[in-house]
Amino acid sequence: MSDTFKRLERAELDARLPLERILAAVRFNQDGLIPAIAQQHDSGEVLMMAWMNREALEETLASGRVCYWSRSRGKLWRKGESSGQQQHLRAASLDCDGDTLLLQVEQNGPACHTGRRSCFYVALEGEEARITSEPLIDPDTLYGKPSKEG
Known part of the structure; x- marks a missing residue:
């Protein structure tokens, strides 16, 4: 863990630090990426997980429109x-180790490339996996052809 995040463990409520200092301490993986979990801001629904590099994170913070790698x-x-x-x-929030992002977002329509609201629709239950939601929009309508990412 970086010294910056170690010091933040004892930071007082509403303490402020320069964004550049925090971004410099973010623990990107060996590929220069950090996992980003997107959550609907008002319902708490977990929508998806994707990856960000520093450029994607900076663009997201500057523009307000979420950008991934x-x-x-x-x-x-x-x-x-x-x-x-x-x-x-x-x-946007970083976890205590500076190696995972939580993005509170306003999602327009489905978040998943399958046309479902959330990417987390395969429930693992005992000896079975169960599909828990139907697509809101046919993926072919969204993309014109099958896609790997939404």
Whole structure:
């Protein structure tokens, strides 16, 4: 854990630090990425998990429109650029170790490339896996063809 995040363990309520100092201490993995969990800001529903590099994180914080790093495409991926199902940032938080992001978002339509509201629709129950939701929109309608990422 970085010294910055170790010191934050004892920080007082409402203490303020320069954003650049925190971003410099973020613990990106060996590929320069950090997991980002998107959660609907008003309901608490967990929508998806994707990856961000520093550029995607900085763009998201500056623009308010959520941007991820697409590992399959090898480039920045602005959520909804092909489907129209954008995410708008309401709040962003780092965990105590500085290695995971929680994004509070306003999700327009489905978050998942399957057309479902959430990517977390496969419930593991005992000896079975159960599908817990139906697509809101047919994925072919969203993308015109099958896709790997939403």
